[in-house]
Amino acid sequence: MTKGPGISPTRPIARAFGIIALLWLAGCAQVSHVASGDITLKERLVVTVDKPWNQFERGMGDNTPTWTQDGITVDTLRFYVGLKDGALIAPTPSEPKGQKPLAFKSTMQASDVVGLFEGLYARGGSTFQLDKVAPVSFAGGPGFRFEFSGIRKEDDVRLRGIGWGTVRNGELFAITYTAPRLAFFDRHLSSAEAIAKSARVR
Numbered sequence: 001m002t003k004g005p006g007i008s009p010t011r012p013i014a015r016a017f018g019i020i021a022l023l024w025l026a027g028c029a030q031v032s033h034v035a036s037g038d039i040t041l042k043e044r045l046v047v048t049v050d051k052p053w054n055q056f057e058r059g060m061g062d063n064t065p066t067w068t069q070d071g072i073t074v075d076t077l078r079f080y081v082g083l084k085d086g087a088l089i090a091p092t093p094s095e096p097k098g099q100k101p102l103a104f105k106s107t108m109q110a111s112d113v114v115g116l117f118e119g120l121y122a123r124g125g126s127t128f129q130l131d132k133v134a135p136v137s138f139a140g141g142p143g144f145r146f147e148f149s150g151i152r153k154e155d156d157v158r159l160r161g162i163g164w165g166t167v168r169n170g171e172l173f174a175i176t177y178t179a180p181r182l183a184f185f186d187r188h189l190s191s192a193e194a195i196a197k198s199a200r201v202r
Contacts, residue, residue, distance in 0.1 A: 048198035075179035083172040106170035110144035
């Protein structure tokens with residue numbers, strides 16, 4: 001099929017995601033506006049926001065602060081704040097049966113924490129591929145940064161993701177950003193990076 005002049009192949013995809021995003025935002029009453037400036041999450045983690053975001057007050061049903069620009073089914077910026085030993089990074093699903101709880105342990109190393117997020121993003125038959133992990137400074141101390149990719153099973157969307165984390169005094173602080181690889185991931189990556197770099201623990 002011949003493309004018309006000036007027609008971007010990503011526009012239909014972007015338009016479809018835009019419609020989904022609007023439906024999500026219209027159907028969720030618990031959405032608030034996050035203004036630019038310093039924001040404190042759960043009274044423990046402070047980040048500097050360079051542009052406004054939308055926040056889902058109850059996260060994705062697990063009380064994890066969750067922000068988005070284009071809609072929760074498109075891009076998500078999630079904050080895991082001061083998780084203590086034994087705390088779950090996500091609720092234990094009823095399916096598939098036998099799924100182990102994704103519980104943080106205070107003795108975990110960076111690779112173990114990344115493994116928790118692998119389990120989270122691979123749930124339900126989705127795929128997860130760890131592309132890179134490296135030590136970085138995060139939240140005012142030694143931490144780690146990881147990049148990953150995968151395919152979301154329910155809609156076969158190819159995702160890219162990036163995360164930052166640190167274990168401080170036995171508590172986990174982490175931020176993750178995910179979005180579809182095509183057209184969306186790069187759109188808000190610089191903002192997510194800036195927020196992560198600004199993070200500090202109170």
